[in-house]
Amino acid sequence: MKIFKTKKELQSYLLSCRAAGQKIALVPTMGALHEGHLSLIAEAKKLAEIVVCSIFVNPTQFNDPKDLEKYPRPIENDIALLQSAACDILFLPEIAEMYPADDSPWHIDLGELDSIWEGEKRPGHFQGVTQIVYKLFRLVAPDIACFGQKDFQQVMVIQRLIDIKKLPVSIHICPTVRNKDGLALSSRNTRLSEEGKIKALVLYRSLRYIKDHFGSVSPSQLRQNAINILLQEDGIELEYLAICESRTLQETDTIMAGNSYVALLVVWLEGVRLIDNMILQ
Structure with missing residues (x-):
């Protein structure tokens, strides 16, 4: 090199x-x-x-x-x-x-x-x-x-x-590289305790829930259900969770055929700001 x-x-x-x-x-x-x-x-x-x-x-x-x-x-x-x-x-x-x-x-x-x-x-x-x-x-x-x-x-x-x-x-x-449990690899994750890394897996679970139910549940209901999943884990402080059209990142409550969508998520855990997302379609 x-x-x-x-x-x-x-x-x-x-x-x-x-x-x-x-x-x-x-x-x-x-x-x-x-x-x-x-x-x-x-x-x-x-x-x-x-x-x-x-x-x-x-x-x-x-x-x-x-x-x-x-x-x-x-x-x-x-x-x-x-x-x-x-x-x-x-x-x-x-x-x-x-x-x-x-x-x-x-x-x-x-x-x-x-x-x-x-x-x-x-x-x-x-x-x-x-x-x-x-x-x-x-x-x-x-x-x-x-x-x-x-x-x-x-x-x-x-x-x-x-x-x-x-x-x-x-x-x-x-594509985002994740560990075997779904945690997105990031230099910020090294600042989490071992317990924090386990707690942080809830980000992937909530995003996975949105993807698995996208199209069958309204975006606003998906968002609320995903927030409920996040807040079941102690120590998670939600900054934002949004379902958006991919290019503009405008939040949406209607799904248009032919458009692409992404779920964006930011939380705080143990004083560390964790960012994740999932492409929905």
């Missing part, structure tokens, strides 16, 4: 890859890698000859400086995991490399995606996400970019970025 820390080095190497007719896939990450990330690398390897993984803890998408400061950065372990996954290239820039002093201000009109659900809870977050992803897309010029379904709203935001900027990038949404 080749490791590049500057844009110039990376672009120079990728020029030779393109000259050889090789397709390029990008997997953007903030590090603290786990099996979920490695599944993105595995998917990317099926889709392209060259897989670029970026690790960059992006300061512009953090609302709280303390969260940025305490974000895990186990880089030696991350490198070992990427090598074991046969990743081709790791791009590992410093902040000054991605945000030079003469950087232009950034704002993109994401519509309601910027103000509902995660957009409402984390103001400015998706502006920061689109800013860094746009920089990476311009730099790497990938044919394909792989993102995890777990951050579903983020994927829809990035699709909106691609549409607005008319970028020649195809997004590949990779």
Whole structure:
């Protein structure tokens, strides 16, 4: 695996890859890698000859400086995991490399995606996400970019970025990786106690209930029943649970043939904010 820390080095190497007719896939990450990330690398390897993984803890998408400061950065372990996954290239820039002093201000009109659900809870977050992803897309010029379904709203935001900027990038949404009991793999889960990890399985049970009964029970009743399932577990504090049309993430109480839908869920447990979702149709 080749490791590049500057844009110039990376672009120079990728020029030779393109000259050889090789397709390029990008997997953007903030590090603290786990099996979920490695599944993105595995998917990317099926889709392209060259897989670029970026690790960059992006300061512009953090609302709280303390969260940025305490974000895990186990880089030696991350490198070992990427090598074991046969990743081709790791791009590992410093902040000054991605945000030079003469950087232009950034704002993109994401519509309601910027103000509902995660957009409402984390103001400015998706502006920061689109800013860094746009920089990476311009730099790497990938044919394909792989993102995890777990951050579903983020994927829809990035699709909106691609549409607005008319970028020649195809997004590949990779299914959420779960443990054998259904818990979505996440770096946040490592902050839960063993008892907390067992309690957190209720997220999957509630989402599974919605999927299994979707179409036969109204969305509003499904939502209420799923909330009842969640609240049977001590220590679960619900932030939101919504059944939405997939592209707009508008909450719905009617199911239209031909549309796709997703259930979005956020809870707090042991002081940890847990995010999950399930594609319904």
